[in-house]
Amino acid sequence: MSAVTNPATVAECLRMGAGFSQGDRNWIVEQFAPLDARLATFHADATELELSVKNREAKGQKVTLECWVAGRQKIVATSTEEDLNAALHDARDDLRRRLNDAKTRQEPRNNKHLRDNSPPTPAASTNLDELSGAGATTEER
Known part of the structure; x- marks a missing residue:
């Protein structure tokens, strides 16, 4: 896996x-x-984040953090915490979880529980040949 030449950061x-x-x-x-470590695996020019809030610091406040990464579905994290600081942290942590989940779903080669690419053993293929009669001529069967 090649390193990202211009990694995405929250600031950018x-x-x-x-x-x-x-x-x-x-x-x-x-x-x-804390999102920078997760975003660093994406290119900065292909990544966008947008933060918005409805009813800031009022009852019913809703913080929304949207993330677009080229080639992936948009990820939306929200929080309805009444404290703005808590709402920001909640949305941030939710986005980090969703990015991790999306990355794992799209790239199972990095998750050994999702892949099983072990080649068959030579003994196993020999046994299959014997059972199916492979290698034997029509006269021998």
Whole structure:
């Protein structure tokens, strides 16, 4: 597997949506720093994140974090926590889980429980040949 030449980071890919200002950006990038390790496996130019909030700091607040990676389905993580900081962390952690799940589903070669590519043993193939009569001529059968 080749290394990503321009890895995605939250700082590079995050767009502020409804309910957030550019003044909130630096604080949010710090809160989302744990996502950088997961995003680093994708190219920055093929990855987008958008964060938005409805009813900020009010009852019924909803934080939405959307992630687009080229060649994959859009991933949406949401939180209805009343505290904004808790909601951001909840959405961040949910996105990280969903990215891990999507990566595992798309690339089972990295998960030994999902693959079974062991070649047949020579003894097993010999036994199958004997049972099926392979190698014997029509007259011998």
